[in-house]
Amino acid sequence: MHAPDSPTPFLPQVRQRPAPQALLDALQARFSEQFSAALAVREQHGRDESAFTTVQPPAAVVFAESTRDVQDAVRLCAQYRTPVIPFGAGSSLEGQVLAVQGGVSIALSRMNRILSVNPEDLTVTVQPGVTRKQLNDALKSAGMFFPIDPGADASIGGMTATRASGTNAVRYGTMRENVLLLEVVTASGDAIRAGTRAKKSSAGYDLARLFVGSEGTLGIFTEITLRIHPLPEAVSAAICYFPAIADAVQTVIQTIQLGVPIARVELIHAGTVGMINRHAKLHLRQGHMLLMEFHGSPASVKEQAETVQTIASEHHGEAFEWADTPEERTRLWSARHNVYFAGVQSRPGCRVINTDVCVPISRLADALLESVAEADASGIAYYLVGHVGDGNFHFGYLIDPDSAQERATAEALNHKLVARALTLDGTCTGEHGVGLHKMGFLRDEAGAGAIATMCAIKRALDPDNILNPGKVLVAK
């Protein structure tokens, strides 16, 4: 474990690789109005939702409209060994889209067509710029939905790149389980296919899974085939309050051990409920809360809820409060998804340093309780929510971006939290990815042997290190 005051979490590489004017001219000539070097456009593509505020923007932005556009842009950049940074919705939390070494952003927002919906096979094929809400709007009429739901209205390409998940992962899995097939533009500008639309395959190395979560460092996704799911016949949401976090966690452990197929189960820390109330104009009680959702047939939903209510009662949980109408449910889940904004609103002008550890669920109470005690002792404001069925939780430390001391305090808290999670068999990031912020943590977690293996793969697939360089790992 590197020391809490190590510079690693900030900007691990400052080597600059400026885009030569000849490259910019060539891109301008090839892409004309799909190319921009205007400062406002560059700045817009030079930031995300991370707390990094001081990185220079990319030298230019190419707005790709086709696989061929992406190939041509990559080939031109490859010719000049200039970095290319794929840019989706800009909602990443770890600086994944920042041009830390300079280079050219490839914006994929215009590649936003849904290419085919196959309800019989439970698959859909989309371009990378499609957002999750856009996708779900399109699937509704087929009686289908796509469950992966990070808080933001992220792009499917970005969600694939960060191996995103969200509140439904406890039942439906993450992008790891729900990406079937990718078209990927490699460092040489070739377009390759990884995976298959068949539900399973033992045909060769699992390239699709290797690309999922590679954060733009191994290739740029230009087509993505996803597994979709039938809209449940019945849905019911409930809130349950607990006197202590450990009781809520124990309730979830037993629920899962009993095989109850709960669709969503989110923990919201008592203090955070207040922030959510103010932001979403709700009147929830300020206690430690489980927000749950059950999917299935009407009888199955009823039975699941009764089982969980019984377990909760044995752990001092109060009577369930129900949200049965779609409107009530949407209001609750939107409030939960907007916790980031609720946190920001609670301290105007702040930036959020977001944590993302995930531990085996039996270790969750330990991981949570000690970290809450540390955060309380530090005096830093924070919100705290958790995908508790997966053992994944997020502190959002609300810091004054101009206060080096607050930033250092928050980073120190995160260091302790990650160190604890690793001791408990956990991971430094459940769903946000490594980006710039967690490169040191990844080293601690994976160990030298696995890092060497990852670096060997990176060097083999991107020998000139042009694909989103300076993120995830330092490929010497």
Place this chain on the structure above:
Amino acid sequence: MHAPDSPTPFLPQVRQRPAPQALLDALQARFSEQFSAALAVREQHGRDESAFTTVQPPAAVVFAESTRDVQDAVRLCAQYRTPVIPFGAGSSLEGQVLAVQGGVSIALSRMNRILSVNPEDLTVTVQPGVTRKQLNDALKSAGMFFPIDPGADASIGGMTATRASGTNAVRYGTMRENVLLLEVVTASGDAIRAGTRAKKSSAGYDLARLFVGSEGTLGIFTEITLRIHPLPEAVSAAICYFPAIADAVQTVIQTIQLGVPIARVELIHAGTVGMINRHAKLHLRQGHMLLMEFHGSPASVKEQAETVQTIASEHHGEAFEWADTPEERTRLWSARHNVYFAGVQSRPGCRVINTDVCVPISRLADALLESVAEADASGIAYYLVGHVGDGNFHFGYLIDPDSAQERATAEALNHKLVARALTLDGTCTGEHGVGLHKMGFLRDEAGAGAIATMCAIKRALDPDNILNPGKVLVAK
């Protein structure tokens, strides 16, 4: 698509890399009674359940008892650039464990300890030589089970290496979804960790998924952490007969589209039911059959079965016949698992050429019906079963191993079948892997770009090509 008469499906590489006597002496010195060069031992580790009968056995066998043993054996072989072939239960179907280039087998059967069971986290950690039945016996007392069930009592290491699945995959996924964490000995003899015991992670490249399905060509597994599942409260199995295969397939498609969480749904072709009857001494009717299983609470199991019965009735399915006692269910599923032996018994002395295509389920009826017509026209005896909920089915062509003509006919049928599956967006192998037999098919399926990417990874991780060389792909 290469021509049906291409030599690829047989033995794609004949380059021999004999183990130097100095290596054998060094292995003998290091491993003493854990080392054998006796012909009977070598022959036992030089074959599997594939139809390849003419490959020479390995030069020697090392019986590993620890990670350190595997590391030392690999390091010695690496020093002499001699192939190492991991050997589990020997139940692979595509020649994965054959010493086609010579070299040393590392037998993992003695590494058969269950290292820890964590029911709260739904995980178990095992050594690679543990078999699936051994694992399930050990999990029973904790109220858990491991669902992946290839027909054979395969080793967990081998199942990980081939990305195995089986009859439960429609609900519980394959080894891809159920392997969480691996300890892997690499080509240099280092032991690295890939993955995490946490339920999800976005920490770097998904090495665990890259190793799953790599068929011994990227590393040797020495520790495997799996996801396990609670034993369902209620289980019920049913048989339903259909006048036509297409009706059975349509029933399954609608079942899955409705979101019924069916646990198992197997298609057995009418002619195959007769073989199963004779082998397992059953008295099933000889019709096209769906063999189904439902898991859940008693109420949920009842509801699922009623829903599927309704759908089946709309597609000319007859009334369900129930198998409610554990004994009846075990008898039926054992009979299904032993279809390979039932087929072999139906034609004494035959070898089986096993097919394994998997297609999106909407294409399943097309893929099946045309292939049945071709097989019938060829006059070759066969059995036919399918994991129909996944779109995966197996012909077992029962050939006289001494008849070049029968072998050629069977291979030609398989070529047509695979070509058809690829046209229908499918894969050449749903669960058996590539091994020796499907290297040409893999090229056709993945395309030159993906194959080049796989080869680049293989070369990066195993530059001297010592790990199970000559399988999956030719890494130039």
